[in-house]
Amino acid sequence: MKPVYIMVGGFLGAGKTSTVSRLAQHYMSQGKRVGIVTNDQTTDLVDTHNLRSQGFDVGEVAGSCFCCNFDALTSTVETLGAGELPEIILAEPVGSCTDLVATVIRPLTEVYGVPLDIAPYGVILKPSHGLRILKGDSGSGFSPKANYIFRKQIEEADFVVINRIDELSADQVAELQSLIEAEYPGRPVLKCSAQTGEGLDSLVAMLDQRGAFGQRVMEVDYDIYADGEAELGWLNSQVEVTCQNSFHLDALLMDLIARLHQRLLQLDAEAAHLKVIGLCDGSYAVANLVSNVTGPELSLSSSTETNAANVVVNARVAIDPAELETIVREELAACSSAINVDHKVVSLQSFRPGRPVPTHRINE
Numbered sequence: 001m002k003p004v005y006i007m008v009g010g011f012l013g014a015g016k017t018s019t020v021s022r023l024a025q026h027y028m029s030q031g032k033r034v035g036i037v038t039n040d041q042t043t044d045l046v047d048t049h050n051l052r053s054q055g056f057d058v059g060e061v062a063g064s065c066f067c068c069n070f071d072a073l074t075s076t077v078e079t080l081g082a083g084e085l086p087e088i089i090l091a092e093p094v095g096s097c098t099d100l101v102a103t104v105i106r107p108l109t110e111v112y113g114v115p116l117d118i119a120p121y122g123v124i125l126k127p128s129h130g131l132r133i134l135k136g137d138s139g140s141g142f143s144p145k146a147n148y149i150f151r152k153q154i155e156e157a158d159f160v161v162i163n164r165i166d167e168l169s170a171d172q173v174a175e176l177q178s179l180i181e182a183e184y185p186g187r188p189v190l191k192c193s194a195q196t197g198e199g200l201d202s203l204v205a206m207l208d209q210r211g212a213f214g215q216r217v218m219e220v221d222y223d224i225y226a227d228g229e230a231e232l233g234w235l236n237s238q239v240e241v242t243c244q245n246s247f248h249l250d251a252l253l254m255d256l257i258a259r260l261h262q263r264l265l266q267l268d269a270e271a272a273h274l275k276v277i278g279l280c281d282g283s284y285a286v287a288n289l290v291s292n293v294t295g296p297e298l299s300l301s302s303s304t305e306t307n308a309a310n311v312v313v314n315a316r317v318a319i320d321p322a323e324l325e326t327i328v329r330e331e332l333a334a335c336s337s338a339i340n341v342d343h344k345v346v347s348l349q350s351f352r353p354g355r356p357v358p359t360h361r362i363n364e
């Protein structure tokens, strides 16, 4: 049997990692061997720490996206499993990438030497930005160029998943569905909650289908795509937090996210996704901000008091990266001093993503 390759696409903060985790649990509960590949423009990935902490076999492509470093994707796939490729490979591309059918799926079929069974390509739709972007609201939080990426992601999908239905009204789900169907006909629309697991069965059934999938190659204006991606300030950082007494890990992460949220609101700088993971002694917590209107959320509580933690911060915000770095450094200092803990920034990278230059592009 060829390993099944399942790529879970979607915009920054849409719920890709949460969905990958659900799918991995599902396939492992069926006795299947599962491997995951995460991806980011630089090192120190919250997603990798998060998925590894859940016990999954995770390989990481850090430093460039799957499309621009296709060989790193395939060589990372080959590190998964103990000497034998997993039966299920789940891959999460960077949430600001598009054109993945032409630059990843087709090359996996036509260039890569290892035969894979490629599942239909699904894109997770993020309601907070999706509703505003699909309705054409000028106040989507991002510029038309970033919105272009969001739309292109849906255009190339075999199917679309409206995520977070646990917090949407029936009217909101229906509105999103009709907006998707009107603009992108022919893509089945699933409704799921990666948080509660609702709709997972229909997602698995969709991923089991085979046929004319992974073939929606499209025209992409790489100038608009590059400008849209470069609008985002990107920051990854790893921080050591220590204290003579103990502190609440969850409270520290939530305070940091809440402070950063306030700063972004003051600057009218839209968060695409701010995520922090705190790790200590086998315990971990995750806090997120997926849009300025949504507000901070503790997506995973550790309920832990500790005197030392490793905190990883990943921020993707429509702001100048130097300004983002200043804000993150200031708020790390502020939330540390508020509870009398010491913090040391061990590593920090902030930048705008460079122009995407795919290794392969098969678009006929």
Ligand SMILES: Nc1nc2c(ncn2[C@@H]2O[C@H](COP(=O)(O)OP(=O)(O)OP(=O)(O)O)[C@@H](O)[C@H]2O)c(=O)[nH]1
Pocket: 010, 011, 012, 013, 014, 015, 016, 017, 018, 019, 047, 094, 095, 163, 164, 165, 166, 167, 192, 193, 194, 195, 196, 273, 275, 287, 288, 289, 290, 297, 299
């Ligand atoms: N309420 C609710 N929250 C969700 C759901 N799916 C994901 N989230 C939350 O949304 C946030 C982002 O989820 P992720 O799975 O990290 O999103 P992502 O697409 O992997 O994000 P990036 O990798 O940064 O692009 C987290 O706080 C999740 O807990 C859902 O179905 N319902």
Ligand SMILES: [Mg+2]
Pocket: 016, 017, 018, 047, 092
């Ligand atoms: Mg993710």
